[in-house]
Amino acid sequence: MSTRLWNSLYQWLEIVQFRLPPPTCVLCQRRGQPLRDLCQPCQQSLPALNQPCPGCALPLPPGTGAALCGQCQQGRTRVHTTVAACRYAEPVSALITRFKYQRQLAAGRVLTSLLLDRIHAHYRGHNLPQLLLPVPLHPQRLRERGYNQSLLIARDLSQALRIPLATGLLQRHRRTSPQQGLSARERRHNLRNAFALSQTWTSNHYQCVALVDDVVTTMSTINEIVSVLQRGGERPPEIHLWCLARAWLDQDGQARPL
Ligand SMILES: [Zn+2]
Ligand SMILES: [Zn+2]
The missing domain is CATH 3.40.50 (Rossmann fold)
Incomplete structure (x- = not known):
């Protein structure tokens, strides 16, 4: 399959799999943020790199x-x-x-x-x-x-x-x-x-x-x-x-x- 065709197929699969269902937080299963399967409180609780x-x-x-x-x-x-x-x-x-x-x-x-x-x-x-x-x-x-x-x-x-x-x-x-x-x-x-x-x-x-x-x-x-x-x-x-x-x-x- 050509790279172009594969990319188009991948984009469609992405839309079907991730963009049509409402986002669900991967950590607490509550409603996620738009286009992200993570809610705001869980995102803020993730370990950050301070002063990398x-x-x-x-x-x-x-x-x-x-x-x-x-x-x-x-x-x-x-x-x-x-x-x-x-x-x-x-x-x-x-x-x-x-x-x-x-x-x-x-x-x-x-x-x-x-x-x-x-x-x-x-x-x-x-x-x-x-x-x-x-x-x-x-x-x-x-x-x-x-x-x-x-x-x-x-x-x-x-x-x-x-x-x-x-x-x-x-x-x-x-x-x-x-x-x-x-x-x-x-x-x-x-x-x-x-x-x-x-x-x-x-x-x-x-x-x-x-x-x-x-x-x-x-x-x-x-x-x-x-x-x-x-x-x-x-x-x-x-x-x-x-x-x-x-x-x-x-x-x-x-x-x-x-
Ligand atoms: Zn969450
Ligand atoms: Zn260094």
Whole structure:
């Protein structure tokens, strides 16, 4: 099926599935806001990212007045900027579990609409990226899950912002162990050489590209992809990162609420 035909079909399915029935809050089941399956009180109760670092979206230490966090100041974050909708804490973490593992796509759609709000605020007066790249799943995991959650997020954002979406350009050609429970170093090792680009990619083609992911914890996956995207280019693109939630690791390597 051509991309154009698929997009038209997707838009119709979206209207039938989400716009005709009245919005219902995914958290309390009461009436949602117009075109959003989330009521106002539940939206206000979601864990926000206070004073996020513009580089990596982790909260800046209170009172320091720093423009960037220590990691970003040392150049350890490879993306230019990060926009995250929420902190990875309850009930956002539960919504992400429902979206990723229980096929409750409405939960992902709600978080994507919150991310869209953040993107509008973040880029006010600045150019948006020229291309969206969802973080790919390995084909075997895609078969098991039935969908790539990052692609669903990116597709909604692509339609809302009218930015082209690149599907199939970035591939995960090596199956990696789940990142959960691994330390930062183990995560980096786990992901080495996991990604590849299709032949059509030319890094000089774009000035700015946004990677789209659901949860970002250590940046290992993202840093690995950035090095693949910028490899060999004379003028590699600036890479931005958009994600639903930002998490961090505790001493045991578990993603924990910030
Ligand atoms: Zn509610
Ligand atoms: Zn930072």
